[in-house]
Amino acid sequence: MIGGGVGSNIGATHRYALRLDDRYELVAATLGREAGPSRELARELGVEEDRIYANCSEMVAGESSRDDGVDLVVVLTPNDSHFEIAKAFLERGVHVVCEKPLTTDVHTAHVLLEVANQSGAVLAVPHCYSAYAMVREAARRVRDGAIGRVTMIDVEHASGWASTKLEDSGHKQAKWRTDPDVSGVTGVVADLGTHAYHLARFITGLEAESISSHLSTVVPGRRIFDNATVTIQWEGGATGRLWATMAAAGHLHGLRIRIFGENGNLEWRHEVPHHLSMQSLDGTVTLLAEGMSSLSQDARQLNRVGAGHIEGFIEAFANFYGEVADEIIARRSNPVTSVGKLSFPSGIDGLRGVEFVSRVLDSHVAGSKWLSLNNSPVKD
């Protein structure tokens, strides 16, 4: 694990998820810039002294020199360091889970995919919302035609986590997530918009064709854009909207998606992630819950504790890691195994996110002009 040290929520979350199904062991780490506390935390987490590293390059060197070097690294550092770290490990055939955005520009994202392809290493991006059982159910149903041809997609990640100027109050995470030099000026697009974008792509199986976007800064004095509205033309004729903000005062999380088709619609909200709501043409709402016997195999295989017992964020994250583990194992016997359609987000998904961030900025700068998303082809 690289990054995710003292005081990092996301670091702790990854560790809970890794532990839940008992398929991973934390054996090496460089958890943060402050050497003392980071080393102390790694020790508490059971990492042997000689595999607690001062920084990433030492870890690359150290683990490469061992016969029992790590199988997988988890990259939880600020955005601008993802590329170098991920590349170093992928080149050595080490599987990588890298937080979004995969990199800060399209070119480097392509390079990472190329490197991963050549070394045969798994590259995964934890848009873990797609690992909720009910998101899988949504994807299965939409892809199987439950609502007919998709006509409209409305997705939002409207969080309120930075509704006030947190970055001035000593909030460590707020500081780097609103620093254009670290997170990029597009800010919330990379931070939350990519989650929303992936969710829409994952459920519908569609790619965006073109976008018109508008960026703004809601909190006075903030140095990045903290609010983005995007109109999207999807392949197959669907139109839609995407909204990403970190300044929706009052919202705790705010990821939500509605997909309309010729025959009805479907809604999933992260606030109640164990539910999925569908609506038929005449208005009848059907409410499905995790664990129900009538769900698809895609949803049921992710269920641990039975209908009526809620699984939450940690479990979704653990689903992601479970599928990554399956893939790592599968590649041992068959290096060309491709990732199944309803599985974890891989490098391509990370790349699509980076492309999206890039074009959203371009469109905004051009006065909300419609621009095509190249969805650049990727060698398999």
Add this chain to the structure above:
Amino acid sequence: MIGGGVGSNIGATHRYALRLDDRYELVAATLGREAGPSRELARELGVEEDRIYANCSEMVAGESSRDDGVDLVVVLTPNDSHFEIAKAFLERGVHVVCEKPLTTDVHTAHVLLEVANQSGAVLAVPHCYSAYAMVREAARRVRDGAIGRVTMIDVEHASGWASTKLEDSGHKQAKWRTDPDVSGVTGVVADLGTHAYHLARFITGLEAESISSHLSTVVPGRRIFDNATVTIQWEGGATGRLWATMAAAGHLHGLRIRIFGENGNLEWRHEVPHHLSMQSLDGTVTLLAEGMSSLSQDARQLNRVGAGHIEGFIEAFANFYGEVADEIIARRSNPVTSVGKLSFPSGIDGLRGVEFVSRVLDSHVAGSKWLSLNNSPVKD
């Protein structure tokens, strides 16, 4: 009453609303183009034989010639006839309630306002959603600063009423509402978008400054735009979105608004119109219901049957008519009485709607280019 005859939902709704509080009496009518059934219906509704007219011009002539001519006419005909009818009555000092859109272009809307101003007649547009008690509560709270400075406005009227090609199936209303020659090519923008736009203006008290819009036709072969997404820059710095569609398959109605401010947000949905939801910075949701003693006077004065007893669409419409009646009576003693801020939508609101429709089309044609809304000044 002009229009709203046999088979017209909106005609029946107006009549329920007019009856509820016993402040109006239906005394003259020309209810539709089919003379026989329209005459028959008017008779059933208690209109005297000599005040059932064959068409609007006969009615203008007939009522003008009587000492006890109508005080108010209600115009429920298709969009393209609003202007001529309303103008004829307003010129004679007859008060007019005219369905939205007020007219089909900005110029004629201005003329109507001018005529009404000169004759002293009331001109009202039944965006009756603003007459729900809980919308009044929302407006009172936002205007009084309950959520601080408004930062983002998200409003939608995403109906599914015409998700299929109803106009081909003999559905009379669908036919004229999707006929560009009658309703205008902007279709859903005039039809539903103006309701959403008024709701946002009413609750916040703000005017839009500029917009970027995108129109599309979801149902193949439809002759008008049935889907519109608009990004809006509001005065005071708020940004926002407006979505109007008649093709949100599965939705029965779909009017909903969320308003974010520096200190929290507020949501109202027409599906549960007796509730209003607020959320403070830390995420706490406060749910208010019609009739509660802690509501503002603006909301409480619209309550008929006590907390816990739901009032619905007819009651909201009756609230509108009650306020129109108050205004008509007030003008008898004081011809310059201006309409209060939290009251019924008047000619200016109708004009703002027509301006909005016009600019949405312009922006779309210009490739979602940002255009300013002139919000043309109106003489008081």
Add this chain to the structure above:
Amino acid sequence: MIGGGVGSNIGATHRYALRLDDRYELVAATLGREAGPSRELARELGVEEDRIYANCSEMVAGESSRDDGVDLVVVLTPNDSHFEIAKAFLERGVHVVCEKPLTTDVHTAHVLLEVANQSGAVLAVPHCYSAYAMVREAARRVRDGAIGRVTMIDVEHASGWASTKLEDSGHKQAKWRTDPDVSGVTGVVADLGTHAYHLARFITGLEAESISSHLSTVVPGRRIFDNATVTIQWEGGATGRLWATMAAAGHLHGLRIRIFGENGNLEWRHEVPHHLSMQSLDGTVTLLAEGMSSLSQDARQLNRVGAGHIEGFIEAFANFYGEVADEIIARRSNPVTSVGKLSFPSGIDGLRGVEFVSRVLDSHVAGSKWLSLNNSPVKD
């Protein structure tokens, strides 16, 4: 109209409902004990001077002596006067709508039914909750076997209207509704429990066989029971519970019913009366809303303003009055017309309510002993 004068919510509600569909005209009244204000209100409501009566007996005499005497009287006075008033009119063939509880004891309720039967007059009791479209839908579905054999019934009218000692604060209605001499010592059972009891009977079509009850007084110093829990054995083997309270602090209304069968369950809540929720064996929830095309004719025939436009309490009350009007008209041509199964509550329903109140008290006094409900036979 008798009672329901100045300051009476229920009086105003009845009048809104009578007006909505334009099938009744208020022509005679004695609205309250305070002669001046009552007369004034009657005048405002358009009652001619010579048909505003000082009290009930004058009204009986006055209306009996006219050729155009009233067709229907509405009895809204406190419980202990219902019998005498209703009897006087029924004997003269005047149709009667009498508020619940029909009378204060089983014997007098029987007498009223007998009198009505002999004179051919309609006797109706406004348990108007059964007139909501979605309650009709529930009844139709349960009776048609949608959830299989009914196994459990859970109904409650848990209101918070008198959670504090309102009767000491000058609240007129609270005073007589908590006065054992006027309302009876069972208090909340007659007041709200009869609504809940009728709702369960109406939806399921079942009669209760036996009960075990417990009464208590939640608000210290109150002179009646303000809380009642009843366990019920229903015919056909279903068991169930009924809870009536006026001291559920925080609840605005609190009427709710859940019915379980072999194959699923169904829930209706007065808080959202335009919705009906069903749940199948595997947990899938189906949410139905008023106005949907897929509803039964029983529900659809009560719909005025189209799907997506909420109808509320006044409309439900108006549904009740519409069906009473239908019945009055039907009897003109066919004096033995019996009331259809899914229609307004009649005298028998009033009687069943009075029997229920009586046995609930008996069981409580006997230490929650199980007692049978005789459901005394009624001559048709």
Add this chain to the structure above:
Amino acid sequence: MIGGGVGSNIGATHRYALRLDDRYELVAATLGREAGPSRELARELGVEEDRIYANCSEMVAGESSRDDGVDLVVVLTPNDSHFEIAKAFLERGVHVVCEKPLTTDVHTAHVLLEVANQSGAVLAVPHCYSAYAMVREAARRVRDGAIGRVTMIDVEHASGWASTKLEDSGHKQAKWRTDPDVSGVTGVVADLGTHAYHLARFITGLEAESISSHLSTVVPGRRIFDNATVTIQWEGGATGRLWATMAAAGHLHGLRIRIFGENGNLEWRHEVPHHLSMQSLDGTVTLLAEGMSSLSQDARQLNRVGAGHIEGFIEAFANFYGEVADEIIARRSNPVTSVGKLSFPSGIDGLRGVEFVSRVLDSHVAGSKWLSLNNSPVKD
């Protein structure tokens, strides 16, 4: 771990929970009656060969003879075996987590408490619903007077898991849970009713004084009672109801509690366990969610992944185990440490459950007669 083997949901759940926070290690086990599969599962779970036992007595002997014998055993076997197993370990000072019902009669429950007291071992009963953060918040608020004096308590565990005759279809768990010889004739009272009973006691801090109950069998041919309604008189004057059923067709889980006080009410539902709803006297609803900064320390200390990220059943269970671990560690330095008020359910809570089960049966047999709950005193 004893019991909870192949095909056991609850066994898997305990293991997930034990793993989540990395405070326990599974080192010895006898997981089920079928020796082969149980041994195989234990091996997979990482238990060393010599600590996989054929039965409980071998495990007692084996672990007692080791210096590094288990600190804690988890008893997941059918109800009738709890007493012997728990007693054997407690006598040897081994801490015990024993599934509910603690034992099958009041006497043996007392014996277990006595044994635990003498040996100083922790005895804990996983009514883990009390370990949800929002249940803690509820308890803190009620105990701190947020709703005033408690007036009414309404709790239900109305599950639909056995709405059909599962026990005839080869469903292993259904078989023993509906076998009177294993689970006792009271069936659902011990199985689910004890959870509901504990939840009410936990949130209010009150003990029940007397009860009147009614038991029934909803599913024809079932050999135990699968439905129980109980009226309860609580200390301090509150009255209330408890409903436990396993035949609420359509319900996935169905645990829910509403608590009313002089000044409002509070509701928690297991279907959305991360929310807590409160309602003040005027009807205003306040909705709180896990992770909010305004919650009490009792709730916040149980939060792992931040506001807006749901924690579910496994996390609640892990909270239980975390507090048991804290207590075990605390006793090492201070053998008389008593369990804090808002902490895990201990032996006393298990005993209260057994007493409740016993009196519910007695009251039912006596025709719903009111019986006092002795709440037998327990030596500390």
